Amino acid sequence: MYKMITCDMDETLLSDKREITPKTVAAIKKAVAAGVYFVPNTGRNFLTIQDNLETLGLLQKKGQYVISFNGGAIVENADLKVLMTQAIPFETARALWEIGYKKGYCTHIYTVDKLYIWNPTKTDSDYLTGRVDGWEEPKEEVTMLAKTPIVKVLFEISDENKRVEMQSYIEEKITANLNITFSSDRYIEFNDTNATKGKATQLLAEKLGIKMEEVIAVGDNGNDLSMIEASGLGVCMQNGRDFVKAKAQYVTENDNNNDGVAEIIQKFILN
Incomplete structure (x- = not known):
């Protein structure tokens, strides 16, 4: 049963x-x-x-x-x-943020109670509306969260081939173990390996x-x-x-x- x-x-x-x-x-x-x-x-x-x-x-x-x-x-x-x-070590989260932000991708950082979005896009906002409300759009870099546990990072990448390419790029550039997954046919998501x-x-x-x-x-x-x-x-x-x-x-x-x-x-x- x-x-x-x-x-x-x-x-x-x-x-x-x-x-x-x-x-x-x-x-x-x-x-x-x-x-x-x-x-x-x-x-x-x-x-x-x-x-x-x-x-x-x-x-x-x-x-x-x-x-x-x-x-x-x-x-x-x-x-x-x-x-x-199960949080991501901050240095790892910052490295992910730098890659996503500098490449111009819509980048999400999740703490236990807040969502921060850099490089927001209309496609992302349209998808989130009705699912997620009240996110913040920081004017500063992710270092503001240095002492706050970060539980997930994601990039909005609409092209599946580019998501796969990004996974390979991250695995090459970041030595820390990560759980890397895809969701909603639009996101590549990063969590701690555990x-x-x-x-x-x-x-x-x-x-x-x-x-x-x-x-x-x-x-x-x-x-x-x-x-x-x-x-x-x-x-x-x-x-x-x-x-x-x-x-x-x-x-x-x-x-x-x-x-x-x-x-x-x-x-x-x-x-």
């Missing part, structure tokens, strides 16, 4: 309209009522999905959790209690006394692979990337706009 579902947000749980479909909301609530943990597992800050938690009846719930920043933090929903963070969605899922499962074979992980893109491969049942959405589908044990018949997550819950939890 599966005891936990850990689920990506954008392009997985959320429709293209940035909503959770009513059928999916109902299925999640039934699963939670049956004693199954539903754990959003996102590259975003946990603060940006509080409205989604409210929709699911999980807002401020004790004993319910969110994994955010691609595994950079585990947070209990009640009182937004941060249980674990921060992955899969590792954070394992840590939370251990805390809850759940075996990894009792976990379902659902995603659509490269930053979801670690949790899909680590879990008892790894699922890729119908709208997911082909290389993720190849690693998954199950691919949904329905996409993120048509109750793909509800399909999983009905098939593997409620049936």
